[in-house]
Amino acid sequence: MALNRKIAYIDLSTGKIETRPISLEVRKKFLGGRGLDAYLLYNHTEKGIDPLGPKNVLMVSAGILGGTLASASSRTHIMAKSPLTELLGSSNMGGFFAPELRWAGFDHLVIKGKAEKPVYLWIHNGEIELRDASNIWGKTTTETQWAIREELGDEDIKCAVIGPAGENLVRFANVMTGIKDSAGRSGMGAVFGSKNLKAIAARGTMDIKIAYPTDALEYNKRFIDQIVSSKVNQTQGTLGTPFIWGATNSWGGIRTRNFQYNQCEYADDIEPERIDEIATETMGKYHMAGCFGCQVHCRAKYKIPSGPYAGKYDEGPEYTSQGAFGGEPDCKSAVTVLTGNHLVDQWGVDNLEIGSIISWAMELYELGILTNKDTDGLDLSFGNDEALLEMIRRITFRDGWLGDTLAEGGIQASEKIGKNSFSYLIQVKGMSNLHSDERATPALALGIATGSRGSDHLRSRPAIDLYHLPEEVLRKVYSNPVPYDGPLSSEHTSYVGKSWQVFWQELCYMGVDCLGICKYHTTFLGATLPNFEDWSRVLYYNTGLEMSPKDIWDVAERCYNIERLFNLREGLTRNDPKKGDTLNHRYFDEPCRRGAPDVIGAKIDRKKFKKMIDEYYEHHGWDENGIPLPETMKRLGLDKEPSHLV
Amino acid sequence: MAKVLMINYEKCTGCRLCELVCSVMHEGVSNPSRSRIKIMKWESEGLYVPISCQQCEDAPCINVCPVKAISRDEKLDYVKVDYDVCIGCRVCVTACPFGAMSFDVIDRKVVKCDLCDGDPQCVRFCEIQALEYVDADRVSVFKKKDAAERLSIAQKEAAALQAQV
Amino acid sequence: MATEREALSGAESLAKTRTYGKFRCHNPSCMGRITVEPGVTQCKCPSCGLEFRVAWVRPNFPRIRGPVWDVNRRIAQEAVTEREAAKAAKKEGK
């Protein structure tokens, strides 16, 4: 059946490879994907290890529904201790890798140790081989993939690879597959690099048996209709994620010039419709592409229209590239956004983090904290497109003092730069915030402050909070599958009931990450999209596993608590500005300077924010320091961790 | 009139849902290597082309089959393999100019598109309609329309250019 | 189990609340519904006066492309000035 996929333990130091089945007991407790990764990470790592040392353990996995009829069952999850945050490292990517890994017979890889010289893993129909990667070391992400296909003589091979950034141990290097699919956050590419692991190549022709094929087909059709009929996904399928940046910039919910402004005015050249125009001009009317099995097709195909990289093919750009190389550094040029996007894709570095860090450096330069001496003469002013692109290169290749320093990540760099530079760094737990501004939206602010992998919009963001939905609609969404009769508010400027929304979304996103489905197919950007109830059916038809919506909720809560346990073990404390559930002081002290009439002047209220966190801990069953209470651990069956079930 | 599977590869988003539903429909499994349709990709150019059986009028596979296991289905007008007769020699796989006749390594038999008894699942699930199941005469009509559109745009552009001069 | 599985899920039943052809004003305190004539490229919120550029996802599906920068900037500045004046007046009153 769909559950007979295996887990492989690979020791790169000794070359020893061991494969084991995953028991039904483990499946029912953790499902798969991110949830089971979290369990494995907690069980297989020791406290306080060096994230870039051989003792870090790298998890690569597919969701329990990967490759099945679950609509966009394409997601690969990667986990390890993060070299960027020294807390939980966790990242997720679309594309075609995870289904291929399953057709090759595996759901989870647990990679330990460190290879003596560059290697890649070749996973093929139940077999795993370690192969020499010396001649592909140094290649870009796409060159690496094409070279592996050529070496093994099979064009259908799918790879998860690192580029130069991962090799250079840039602490926010990503892991990539295809042209632009990236597990970008928290530096998983650097962990690959530290292990001398250049790539994982997979190819398989093994059946994944579908439990009830006819029902699964019929239900998938219904699932897809529900997903593609939503307005948000229709927009997504035309303009991709840039539409979100455009819509948020319209009222003043994005970040520009690091954190100085919350709206990028007159940015017409980087608006989604403009980017869509370029894609149409260079790739034709039908220029959208999709991940495995997905009918939303949210990514554009494009060629860079002009400049030094004119004619280069790439995909995207996503909201993050638009923010990182457009709005944030105040560059406002489509060509710069498309070029920056291409560079990070080729070199394998997180666009979000690198864009934020460069903009932070630009603010420090403006303030005189960084000088021409530090930049080796580079004019690091906001709006300098060339300097932005040059910094992407310097950081990736650790070129010069500044490039090398910034490649260490924000907190580490701030310690080197000193002079109060830390207080300008827009981060939570060492990870940069998305290029969005949450000062007018307390629910979103709470989400980034508490996310288990640091500041993040894909851990718990209650994005539908921005839609001014009637309270009865909110209640319908948020009181399922567990009852909730506390307060809820349609006002997104309010603090009321937001802690519950964040808690609910956390478990919702954990749910999709365990199943291996894309977040655009759940209650992220639209209230009418599938969640727990729908998953229970899809899980049953595809795998035969009978889990009620509440059972899936419980798995999600269990897994989220394991992530919390890991973070607590590695030093998270509630109020630590570097490792806590906190926000940069500017959220509380500097009011928004632009945007719609009541966004201007908005900032987060310290007292109300603290109360939101208290409530949020309470929903979780955590004490006032954010530590799970003994009864919570017991209720979730976590009172004997680490339990080494697998 | 008999219907045909019409492929407009320009629309294809490369998602491979057609491969997935095809293998689930026919074999009850997720396994694109057993699908009757396959998307050929040039990833570095963003080019995706779905390939499936053309149901040829003068079909090479029918012509080469040494035991006459392949014939034309009267009702749906498609090329059909009779597995009671087929000896699995795979000559048809070699003869097919499209690679649309494939060999299923698990069941060890040749497989090809059978139009799912008149309700092709690949078509049903392809939201963007890169795949359509249409009356045979429609295919060229759609192409005529496309060509006409290109022509009229070209003419408008020429007129605009002339006006500038 | 079979009949239960056929029922509409909560999320599916919410689909009935979808509205096409209109959108909400981007001013958080307003969020008024705006209906636009087919093909227009600019609109004004009837309740708060903000103005937006309109783009079309499909012929029957409009969205806000962005603000009319000069107009919305002016309205926001006026709101700030008013708020500050009110605050100052309140202080004096004390």
Ligand code: SF4
């Ligand atoms: S299998 Fe190949 S040769 Fe036979 S009818 Fe189909 S396309 Fe033609």
Ligand SMILES: [Zn+2]
């Ligand atoms: Zn309004």
